[in-house]
Amino acid sequence: MRTEFLLLGARRTIAVVGLSVAAACGGSEKATTDSTTTPPPVAVMARPATPSDSACPRDGAWKRCALEDRVVKSGLAFKPAGDSMNVAYLSVPGVRYKIGLTASMVAFFYSDSLAAAQDVTALDRFRLTPRGDTIGAWKSVPSDVIWSGNLVAVLFDASATQMERIRLTIAAGAPQPLSEAAKAAQAQQLPPMPSR
DSSP: OHHHHHHHHHHHHHHHHHHHHHHHHHHHHHHHHHHTSOOOOOOEEOOOOOGGGOOOOOSSSOOHHHHHHHHHHTTOOEEEEEEEEOOTTSSSOEEEEEETTTEEEEEEEOSSHHHHHHHHTTEETTTTEETTOSSTTOSSOOSEEEEETTEEEEEESOOHHHHHHHHHHHHTOSOOOOOHHHHHHHHSOOOOEEOO
8 A cells, every 4th residue: 555655656756747847848949939039128117206305405404394304214203293383482383293102293493593593592491481481382391302403393202212313313403405516416317227
């Protein structure tokens, strides 16, 4: 019985190998005729846009697009909450952002650093409230307040990691204008990549 089983297995193996050889040998003639025909055209797909391709002006001042691009690149889950916030003692409305699951941020974009300084220097820098006021217009005590040029950002319910990443991102400064060499390199387009 065992011998018959082994013979049956050997016959199946020989049959599979024989079919494979026949297919390989029989396909060689077809392969030579196919190689003389032209291959079908390859579809060319444009390279998808990346955050660095943004049309955000690089003029040394913070803009929403620059902040959002930088924070996303820092690895945080960061998105606009879709509304703004007016604070009585700040002259510009703030843009609300959601960071991760529980943290949030309000960013105030001023026209220039002097306008930001006029609002911020009279306030408590750790809470961004009038001096002597503990909460002011905020729903809770801010986790951190970051001021860089024309941007003032207030974080709420942020973890130590989130505060560090946001602080490093903003403290690096607004995107500066590109040098002539960088403009030339940016203008050079990569060739389209064929799809496979």
